[in-house]
Structure formats: C-alpha cells, structure tokens
Amino acid sequence: MTTAPLDKSVPLSKPLLSHTAVFWIGFCVVMAILIAAPLALPEFWRRFLTEILIWGLLAMSSDLLIGYTGMVSFGHSAFFGLGMYGAAGALLIHSPPNLWLALLFGLAGAAGAALFVAYFSTRLRDIYFAITTLIFSQIFYVIIFTWTPVTGGENGLIFTRPHLSIPFLYDARFTSTTMHWFVLAVVTASYLFLRRLTQSPFGMVLQSIRENEARTRAIGFAVKRYKIVSVLLSGLFAGLAGVLYAIQNQFAAPDFVYFITSGDTVIFNVMGGVGTLVGPIVGAGFFQLMRELLSRLFGDQFPYLIPLGAVFIVMIIFLPQGLLGFARRWLNR
C-alpha cells in the first residue's frame, strides 16, 4: 500500500503532455459525456445514471476513510440516513420546500451523527473501529425505526420535491435532466474538494496515519484529532449523498439507515478500488449495472447478491486493488 508520490526523479525524455494536462483532459472528456448523457438516454437510464452518481458520492465519502486514513467504516448508512431524514425534516417543516434549507438540515443531521460516531469509535483501531461503526449505525437505525411520531417509523416520510432555485436568479421545477445536472455538479464539486484535500498537507497526514500510526504520533501530529476530523468530513459527504437521494426519490425510509447500505458502500469501494476517489463511483456503477443486468436476465426474484457476492470475494482475493487499482498512483499525483 504505497501511494505517496515522492519520486522526484526527472524522466530523461520529456513526455508530450504533462501529467496534469492529461488528467484534466481526461476529466473534461468524462464530464462532457456525463453532461450530455441525460440528453441522449431514455428516462429510466437517466434516473439510473443519477442514482449511480449518488451512490458513488456515498462510496467516495467512505473512501476518504478506507483509502486514505486507513479505517474501514461499516456505519456509513447512519450518515447517509441522517442526511436523508434531515432533508425530509426541512422539506416537511418549511413551506414552500426549499432546496438549500434541505441541504443545510441534512448536513447538520449527518454532522451530528458523525460527531457522535467519530468521538467514540476513533478510540479503537482497525477491525475494532469497523465493528463499532457498524454497531453505532445500528443505534441510529433502532432510534429511527422506533421513534414513529417523528420519523414515521417503518413507513418513513414522504414529501414533495423542492424547486431548483438560486435565490433571485432562477427558480424552476426539477426535471429528471436538471436533477441529473444538479447531482452531477454536487458530485463533481465534492470530488474536486476531496481530491484537493487528500493532496493537501492535511491529506498527507491522513495517509501517514494509514501507513504508520505510531510513527505519525511520534512525529508530533495529534493523530486522534486528525481521525475525528476525517470521520466528520466523510460523514458530511455521506450526508450530502443522503440529501441528494432524498430529493431524487422524494422519500426517507428506515431501510436506508439499515446496515445493508453500509455494506453496499464497502462493496462499491472494494470493487472500484480504494484510495482513488473515482474508483468507488466506478464500483457503484459496476455493481448497479450488474444488478440490473442480472435481474433483467433472470427476473426480479433472482437473488442477484449471490453472484455479486461471489464476484466480491474473488476480487478481494485476486484483485484487492479493485477495478481502478492500476491507476491509483496516477490519479493521486
């Protein structure tokens, strides 16, 4: 697990394009495809692509912990769910429903959950961390599931979608195309922010915690504080994904706070490749496409998780770097 690009040796022949140029050209090509996609795709696949982006954002937030700080979280459903329920609360309380208020409430909810989880579970490392995050997410699930007067219990909450509004400038109903563009904008901004963050001195400290925690502490970094902040940031982006999912589907349900969502998040990460930020999005896309393909081939009742689980296990044993693992060094430069 070596990623730190400290190799300063200059190649003998200068390549035609610098690494930065290649990266941004690739970035623009992918962005152009994603921007144009909803215009070409039929309604079903348009929504499908938007959902992949949302799941990708959730998985990307978890990659900050798994791939950079070196802590596997099995509790991201709590942050995702709190984001969802926060947004639902804002949309139900305030009328007319306001998009930005939903974002604010969702992020506040996720931040609260993340602070709670971060404070307690960063006391433990490795597998202990993984287990405690799982148990904490289950606490939130039990609370949401049983507190029926506020959360709607088993049935969840249903609300209307807010308008896509920029104060004083623009106000219109969401269509599936503008929804896609909005999600794409948020996901892209999150990616650029997280990429910048992981390359900053702060991100370097996180990666050094992953490589050798004792040494990082010995150098003089307050490891625990860095860990808490990374869990908090990761939770915030997971909450953002929850808000987007709530707005896209116009409901908040306890099923999404359940452990299955956390498990899926980990699967997306492992399939796509941890420590790449874009890998998890690719993993989410791969997973959802396989799932759709399997249920189209064999019918809705087909237990698609059996073959996908087998693929997952085989990938951990033979391809632990994931689909984008080969590009990991290059993407982090």
Place this chain on the structure above:
Amino acid sequence: MDAISHFFHAIPFDLIVIQTVNGIVTGLILALVASGLTLIFGILDVVNFAHGELFMLGAYVGALVVASTGSFWLGLLASAIIVAIFGAALQIVTLRPLIGRDPLNTILVTFGISLILQNYALWQFGPIERKIPEPIEAHFQLFYLQYPWYRVLIAALSAAIIGGFWLYLKYGKFGVWIRATSQDRIMAQAMGIPVPWVFTGVFAMGSAMAAASGVLFGPLGGVSHTMGLDWVLKAFIVVVVGGMGNLGGSIAAAIFISLLEAYAAIWLDPSQAVIVSFVVLILTLLFRPTGLFVATPK
C-alpha cells in the same frame, strides 16, 4: 422513609425473578455464539462476519432434519456436523489465501460470505419463518407463569458445550495445539504443529458452536433468513465488551448484557431494550476500551 418503602413496593419482584431466568437463558445461548466468534478471532485473527449466517444456517439444517426425522437431538448433532464441514470448506477456499494479509481483508471476505448465505437462505427457504418443535414440553410453576423446562435445558446444554470445549482446550491434544498456535504461530509451526490445519479446525469448531446455538434457539424464536445479523451484532457487542479474543470475558459479558436487556424489557419495548446493550458498549469504550472483564493493562 415513606418514599423509600414506596420505591421498593414499586419493584415487581416476581417479574425480576422471571426476567433473571430469561436473561440467563438467552445469555448462555449468546455466550455460545460469542465464544465461537472469540475463538476464531483469537486464533485466526479473523473477524467472522458470517458467524450469524452460520448460526442461521445451523438453525435451518436443524429445522430440516427435525422435520424429516422427528428427533430434535439428531437435528442438533447433524446440524453441528454439517455446518462444521461447511465452515472448514469455507475457511480453506476463502480465508486460507488471505493468511498474512491485513486482517481487514478477512472482515470483507466474511461479509461477502454472509451476503451470499443470507440471500441463498431467502431464495431457498422463502421469507416465512419456520419453527423447530420443542423436544420437551414439560413446564414448572414460576409465580404465575408455566415456565418451560426446555429453556432451562438450553441453558444447561450451552453451559455444558462451553465447559466441554474449555476442558478440550486445556487437556485435548488438538486443544493444546490451538493454544500453542494462539500464543506463537511461528514457534508452533517450528515445533511441527500443522498451523494451517489448526486454523481450519478452529473455524470448523466455531462454526459447529454457532450451528448448535442456532438449533437450540430455534424453538424459542423461530428460524428466518434475517436472524443472523441480529445475533452477530449482539455477539460483536459481547466480544468488544468482554475484551477481544478473551473467552472468559465474552461469556461473562454475554450473560451480563442479556440480563440487563431482560431487566430493561420490564419497562421498555423489547425493540428498544437493545439500546441498553449499546449504552453498555459506549460506556465500555469510554472507560475500559480493552474490555470490561479483563485485567487493566499495565
């Protein structure tokens, strides 16, 4: 004085006795599940996420055998043996290639296994709960309740399996190998102990313990494909509270937490009583992160 006597009158003593018995019964089943989990963790360094699914699988195998032969004890035995063989196969195919890698890989692989098993059970057996009939139908009088002897029998059986296992670890040849491997893997190998097979054997034994507890629990709560996650979560809490890899601590923690949950269920809804064990976990993490039932590390 009046307030104090009123307080003591408000405690329903009969309920407390009943819940104590209930708590010890579930606590001993939980101890059986958790000691398999602790054993696998302590010796293989594997957090077995699929442990709950082995529990569930054991319950299904038991239910099928009991339904076809009519004998509960045959079901218990067959389920333990079949799931042990299955567990050994799982360990050889999926966990052996991971020896020497980051332990986090094992939690991911066993998570994948649990997904497959859970969905297989749903697909194969359907969403309807099954029941294993109780082998003994006699009851005894406990205050106003007809308390089934079967529950007492489960508790005794769980305790007997754990005790027998402990004796085996202490005096059996394979048990000595297991302890040697857990103390120093490389030295054990140098002394001629077939360490990879010790791993497989331990995983098989842990699986058998999970399966046996699944069959024992079957008559109490019904057999469904989702029962695994509830139990594995509880077992994880127990293992963290008892101190990872510490067999005695896990057993004590299992009974402690089950008793607390049983008492909480007097005043709370059972689905909310789970929160009590979460609170115990949080307090443990705050004040004794190495475990509640282990000596303070120096």
